Every structure is written in structure tokens, then in C-alpha cells.
Amino acid sequence: MAELGYSEEYQTYLDSLTKETLLKILENAYTEVFVTDADDRYVYTNPACMRHYGLTPEQMKNMNLQSELRPERWKISLSGRVKKSKKVIIAENKYYAMEQNVVTISVPILDEDGNVEMIVSTTQDPINSYDFSIKNEVKTIVSEEEDSGEIIGSSKAIKRCLSILQKVSKTDINVLILGESGTGKSFLSKYVHTNSLRRDKPFISINCSAIPETLLESELFGYVPHAFTGASNKGKEGLIKIANGGTLFLDEIGELSLPMQVKILDVIENKRFIPVGSTTPEHADIRIITATNKDLYQLVQDNKFREDLYWRLNSIKTTLPPLRERPEDIISLANYFLNVFNEKYKTNKYFSKKVPPLLCGYHWPGNIRQLRNLVERLVILSDGKVIEDYDFQRFTSEEESGSKRVVNSDYESVMEEAERKLVENSYLFYKSSRKMAEALNISQSKAYRLIRKYVYDEKED
Ligand SMILES: Nc1ncnc2c1ncn2[C@@H]1O[C@H](COP(=O)(O)OP(=O)(O)OP(=O)(O)O)[C@@H](O)[C@H]1O
Numbered sequence: 001m002a003e004l005g006y007s008e009e010y011q012t013y014l015d016s017l018t019k020e021t022l023l024k025i026l027e028n029a030y031t032e033v034f035v036t037d038a039d040d041r042y043v044y045t046n047p048a049c050m051r052h053y054g055l056t057p058e059q060m061k062n063m064n065l066q067s068e069l070r071p072e073r074w075k076i077s078l079s080g081r082v083k084k085s086k087k088v089i090i091a092e093n094k095y096y097a098m099e100q101n102v103v104t105i106s107v108p109i110l111d112e113d114g115n116v117e118m119i120v121s122t123t124q125d126p127i128n129s130y131d132f133s134i135k136n137e138v139k140t141i142v143s144e145e146e147d148s149g150e151i152i153g154s155s156k157a158i159k160r161c162l163s164i165l166q167k168v169s170k171t172d173i174n175v176l177i178l179g180e181s182g183t184g185k186s187f188l189s190k191y192v193h194t195n196s197l198r199r200d201k202p203f204i205s206i207n208c209s210a211i212p213e214t215l216l217e218s219e220l221f222g223y224v225p226h227a228f229t230g231a232s233n234k235g236k237e238g239l240i241k242i243a244n245g246g247t248l249f250l251d252e253i254g255e256l257s258l259p260m261q262v263k264i265l266d267v268i269e270n271k272r273f274i275p276v277g278s279t280t281p282e283h284a285d286i287r288i289i290t291a292t293n294k295d296l297y298q299l300v301q302d303n304k305f306r307e308d309l310y311w312r313l314n315s316i317k318t319t320l321p322p323l324r325e326r327p328e329d330i331i332s333l334a335n336y337f338l339n340v341f342n343e344k345y346k347t348n349k350y351f352s353k354k355v356p357p358l359l360c361g362y363h364w365p366g367n368i369r370q371l372r373n374l375v376e377r378l379v380i381l382s383d384g385k386v387i388e389d390y391d392f393q394r395f396t397s398e399e400e401s402g403s404k405r406v407v408n409s410d411y412e413s414v415m416e417e418a419e420r421k422l423v424e425n426s427y428l429f430y431k432s433s434r435k436m437a438e439a440l441n442i443s444q445s446k447a448y449r450l451i452r453k454y455v456y457d458e459k460e461d
Pocket of ligand 1: 151152180182183184187251368372
């Protein structure tokens with residue numbers, strides 16, 4: 001039990017509570033309470049577990065949790081993390097059979113020697129299954145995509161972006177984040193939010209291209225009761241209202257239809273919105289961050305994006321460089337993801353020394369997302385402890401087979417280009433002709449010649 005230093009009087013009161021009363025409380029709690037011991041064996045669950053697993057507490061008690069409610073069936077396996085950190089972990093999670101995410105809070109109970117004795121996990125229902133809004137109180141601390149939220153990168157390019165984002169985060173100015181897919185636009189929009197004065201309020205993210213236009217309007221602005229056929233008779237709160245006081249991140253803003261652009265402009269200029277089916281405007285206190293991988297100005301030229309909205313969104317613009325243009329960050333990101341997945345899959349793999357130059361030389365069309373996914377696959381699928389160069393080559397060529405890369409068909413120039421990339425990246429990584437020669441299995445004099453040809457000659461030009 002938590003040491004709260006109760007008064008004697010209150011402690012006596014607690015002691016007087018009967019087992020029957022305590023069970024009545026637990027058994028009737030709407031939130032799932034699920035307790036396991038340090039060996040992941042069943043201790044207790046209340047009937048709320050039926051909503052989540054379709055199993056009664058009795059069925060759960062008779063199950064082998066490790067084999068039947070297996071950790072890998074969860075998006076994030078929490079018990080190992082709690083036991084290792086001995087800290088409370090909050091995660092947006094999903095059991096494979098659930099339709100939507102749930103929020104689980106796992107609390108370790110420590111014995112007198114500081115060892116984990118039990119883990120008490122409470123699981124809240126999918127957030128949009130509630131009719132009333134408790135959403136502002138839920139803060140996601142762990143989600144699969146986020147990892148620890150640590151920003152990895154020391155290249156000048158990423159530092160420049162971070163410095164801009166840091167400066168604007170304390171203001172309410174609109175920020176537009178540009179960059180290819182997977183460069184970290186959503187990730188950095190969260191960084192702006194968590195560094196802003198709005199950090200204790202909700203951060204709501206919506207991908208404008210993923211939702212049909214009619215649905216997007218009711219998702220963003222909400223609707224009044226019976227606003228349209230099939231609408232709930234209670235109406236629905238929109239994301240703008242839910243984000244009140246916080247930040248709304250509109251991803252793929254270039255995909256917004258022209259009528260929706262007018263409505264978003266109204267939110268920005270007049271700080272108001274009108275729920276679907278209503279005529280009464282409501283106040284919107286939100287900061288808007290937008291992102292796109294499209295050329296927004298070109299869309300303006302093509303009359304597909306409103307110029308007035310473009311200029312409003314564009315107050316501060318920053319472009320995240322593609323990963324291939326910041327090879328300095330590739331190795332630190334790869335090592336970071338290697339740690340993340342070693343921890344997740346309880347492995348202890350590492351890259352052979354031939355892998356880093358290959359990582360740097362690859363063109364990463366899917367940017368950081370592709371690197372993350374590739375490292376995860378390498379950790380799961382490579383044989384043995386060491387991730388070898390051929391593992392990397394196999395997985396990247398598997399990914400590319402079928403992709404439409406334009407290939408220069410002139411043999412000499414293709415080979416020269418490949419050699420140039422290999423040398424540039426190896427030298428950037430090893431910073432010495434001796435180490436580079438060793439890694440590429442060539443003589444040091446050959447390495448030196450190649451460095452002169454591709455690195456120094458180019459710099460001297
Ligand atoms: N600097 C970083 N450090 C660590 N992880 C990062 C960094 N930037 C991005 N990531 C991770 O890379 C992945 C892709 O990032 P994100 O989803 O933000 O890209 P995006 O540019 O928004 O992509 P899209 O345009 O396709 O939506 C995520 O898993 C994110 O956590």
C-alpha cells in the first residue's frame with residue numbers, strides 16, 4: 001500500500017473496512033483492474049475485463065497468462081517494462097482482439113526489499129466510447145510510434161529546424177512543417193506542443209487525407225443532435241473543442257478540400273467554428289500546426305489551395321531535410337532504434353562494423369520511418385547476435401523490389417556513383433583512411449586514393 005502517512009484515526013477506519021466492502025468496490029468499478037504477481041501469474045481482475053477480452057474473471061484465472069494472453073498480442077507489452085523500471089507506466093495500448101486503443105496505467109507494488117511484488121494495471125475504455133469528455137485528462141506517455149519521444153539528430157539541418165521550432169513553441173504563432181514522408185513532421189509537431197505553454201492541454205492530431213471530407217468536417221467541428229441522418233441524438237464534440245486550450249495538428253493539410261479550407265481559415269482568423277447542423281459559432285482556443293509533403297505554393301498556383309490560408313499557415317515555415325541529406329544522423333538514429341527494439345524484443349543485437357557505411361550510403365526513400373521499420377525487422381529476423389551487411393542488403397533489396405527507381409543505365413557512371421557514395425559515407429563515418437580501408441577490406445593506399453578522388457577533390461573545387 002502506498003505510504004501516505006495516514007492518521008491513526010484514518011488507519012483504524014481503513015482497517016475496519018470489510019473484505020466484502022472492498023470487493024464490492026472493485027467488482028463494480030467501471031475501469032478494468034487487473035493484478036498479476038512478479039511472475040506474471042493471475043492475482044485478480046474485476047468483471048470490467050469482460051469488455052476488453054470477452055473473458056470472465058474466472059476464465060482468466062484458469063488461463064496461463066503468458067501463453068494465452070500473450071505479451072506479443074498487445075501493441076505494447078507493459079509488464080516487462082514495469083518490472084524493469086519499477087515505475088508507473090501509462091500507455092495507449094491495444095490487445096489484438098480489441099477494435100480500438102485503450103489506456104492502461106500499470107503500477108508496480110514493491111515489497112520491503114524493493115522488489116516488484118505485484119503489478120496493478122487499470123485499463124480505461126477506448127476514449128471515444130464515452131459520451132462525455134474526459135479526454136482532456138488523458139495524456140499519452142508511451143505509444144508505439146513515439147518510443148521515448150527523444151529527438152535524435154545532431155546534423156546542422158535538424159538543429160536549424162529544432163532551433164526555429166524551439167523559438168516559436170512558446171508563442172501561439174501558426175507553424176507549417178514541410179518535408180518528405182517519414183522525416184518526422186508529426187514527431188516534431190508534438191515537440192512544439194510539449195515545449196509550449198499549452199503543454200498541459202490536449203495535443204490532437206488528425207490526418208486530413210485519411211478521412212473522407214464529410215466525416216472530417218464532423219470530426220473537426222462536431223455536430224449538434226440529429227444534424228444529419230444517422231447522427232447521434234446527443235450530438236458530438238469535435239476535435240477543435242476537445243483540443244481547447246491545446247494544439248491541433250493537421251497533417252497532410254494540402255489534401256483539404258476548398259470548402260474545408262474556408263472553415264479552417266475562419267478558425268484561424270476569427271478563432272471560431274460552427275458545429276455541423278448549428279448556426280451558432282463557438283469559440284476556438286487552439287494553436288494550429290500543419291504539415292505537408294506537397295508543394296503547397298504550387299497548389300496555390302494551381303488554384304487547389306487558397307492563397308489567404310497559405311499565408312496564414314505559413315507564418316513560420318520549416319522544412320525537415322530528407323534523411324539522405326543528413327548522413328550524420330543516420331547512425332545515431334539507427335543505434336537509437338536498435339536500443340529501442342533490443343529492449344522491446346529482449347534481444348541484445350548489434351551491427352557488424354560493415355553495416356554503418358551501408359546505412360549512410362542508402363538513399364532512404366521512406367526516411368526515418370523506413371529506418372525505424374528496417375531496424376525493427378533486422379532485430380527480429382536476423383540470425384545470431386550480429387546484424388551483418390548481407391542482412392541489411394537483403395532487407396533493403398526486398399523493400400525495393402518492385403519499386404520504381406529510375407536507374408541510370410550507363411554502366412561506368414552507375415559504378416562511379418556507387419563508389420562515390422560508398423567512399424563519401426565511409427569516410428564520413430570512419431574519419432580515417434586506415435579505419436575505412438579495414439572496413440572495406442582494401443589497402444590503405446587505395447582508400448587514400450579514393451578519399452582524394454571523391455572527398456578532397458570535390459571539396460577543393
Ligand atoms: N528526430 C527523431 N528522433 C527519433 N525518432 C524520430 C525522429 N523523427 C522522426 N522519428 C520517428 O520516425 C517516424 C516517422 O516520423 P513522423 O510520423 O513524424 O513522420 P512524418 O514526416 O509526419 O510522416 P508523414 O508525412 O508520412 O506523416 C516515427 O516513428 C517517429 O517517432
